[in-house]
Amino acid sequence: MMGYGGFGGHYGFDWLGAGFGMITHLAFTVLIVMAAIYFYKNIFRGGNCRHLRGQNDAALEILRERYAKGELPAEEFQKMKKELQ
Structure with missing residues (x-):
């Protein structure tokens, strides 16, 4: 027997949680980079x-x-x- 959930332990949907985690991490990283660019342009260089x-x-x-x-x-x-x- 393979254990209680088949492949992956949780009924085969472990990849789904990992995918959402990766997307969330990528979105957070993009947000941080955009904020850094905004502050650089508007605060340190004078901006508009x-x-x-x-x-x-x-x-x-x-x-x-x-x-x-x-x-x-x-x-x-x-x-x-x-x-x-």
Whole structure:
């Protein structure tokens, strides 16, 4: 006799549990890698932070106003505009 469950001990369905375990492990690993990429892009490299983009737009607007009033020469305006973008 082979024991109480035939092949594999649990009625032959041990492979099913191992398959779900492998899929769960793979999904968790992918999730960790995606989180690491997200944090690297948005925290360490600056990313597309909306609050910084808003500050940059405000600075460009002030620069344009100063140029329009004649407070800045064209060369200095272009240099500062390039630095802000």
